[in-house]
Amino acid sequence: MAQELTARVSVELGTAHFKEANEQVRAALERADVVELHRVYAQRYLGCAMPAGKRLEIHGTPGNDMACYMDGGAIEVFGNAQDQIGNTMNAGSIVIHGRCGDAAGYAMRGGEIFVRDGCGWRVGIHMKQYEQKRPTIVIGGDAGSFLGEYMAGGVIVLLGRPGEYLATGMHGGVIYLRSKLDARDVPQGLVLEAVDEADKELLRDLLGRYNDAFADELGAPLADDGEGFWRLRPASSRPYASMYAN
Template identity: 45%
Template sequence: MEIDAKNIHYRVLNKMIRQAVAQGEREFVLRNVNGHRYLADGLSGPITMDIFGTPGQDLGAFMKGPRVTVYGNVQDGAGNTMDDGKIIVHGMAGDVLGYAMRGGKIHVRQDVGYRVGIHMKAYMDKIPVIIIGGKAGDFLGEYMAGGIIILLGINSIYPQRPIAGIYLGTGMHGGTIYIRGGAPKEQLGKGLSPTKADENDYRLLEGYLREYCQDFNLDLKEILSVPFEKIQPATHRPYGKLYAY
């Protein structure tokens, strides 16, 4: 189903999509998207959605299964509390990408904003993954409880900036952040344990990055030619001693 979203209010557009899904439609192409909010929110099952333009806030929130490909940038909150499925962004992403994400994958070709991956979590066999091709703003992985973030720093429009902003991993008490080339120590939040990635890490990275490279037609060997730093919390209770009992 192809929809020209120009001059269609986002509520009307979302209603059209949900009605089509209820009638059995599983493939969507949306053109001239410009700030339309809540696209693919709460949708479940094997649905594909190709979006041309810039979707608005909360793209794919609470999504469980669909594959959404954006040929452009995305605004804040994409993948909010996402349960499963995949979001592929052929541009940049805004703030709080993957907030409380608990499953699925988000692949971004270029830079992302602030507080990406905040409150990410994993449960049983569900391991949410965010791969960022460019650089990230402040508070990447803040309060992260599970899942994986991979930061590459290769497709950035900000060549002079560090690969990540300040307070990376602040309050982090689970999960793993992998950074290609590492991050300056002064950018890291307290209570983190950065180490060099080992053989097991590279096996994991190769699997995730092979899929990422296929999405964006990138060279896997080139990406893996630079060592990765692995960042994990030193404790699961980073603020445990701040309170009286």
């Protein structure tokens, strides 16, 4: 006889080793669709491969590779997150009420990540998209160096300032910036241009959802009309073709 799911359960991880912690989380997700995690102290791999219909609410600081390979679930972190959240994520939603570390969205293939504050280095590295899957990252603060490195698809929205080496090797997708770059800071092979109406429509949706996610913490909502943004994109489908032999 199948075990009946309960609406919500609570799990306290404390100082449990990450393997033990993940065993507890998986067992809880078998009993309930919503699992609250308390006293989370950097345990790795929380929410790994979590499917649609499941939700984690994390109180504390999850460790590296949270939501790696996630396939449709939802995770909300009431605090900061460490490195490589959403690593190779396929679908789902991540909301961070704080900042995140390096390499968030590494090789991300779908889904969305909303970060209230800033992020570390190499966020969005190797992001890609296919058919209807278009991964999205929205960063509310400043970004570390190499944002969008080798980006092959998807969307990044940066509300703060970019670090050095922005979009190095980018050959697909789009990065929206709230501040205009100096012409000498636009990487070779890329184009910085004003957003058009289609961009503004997308930005209105994403900024509106950012406001909804962090309404109690923002003080005042961000202007969500898409005005004042700039679009950074590859100049062509093969922006670095001249660098390689035919």
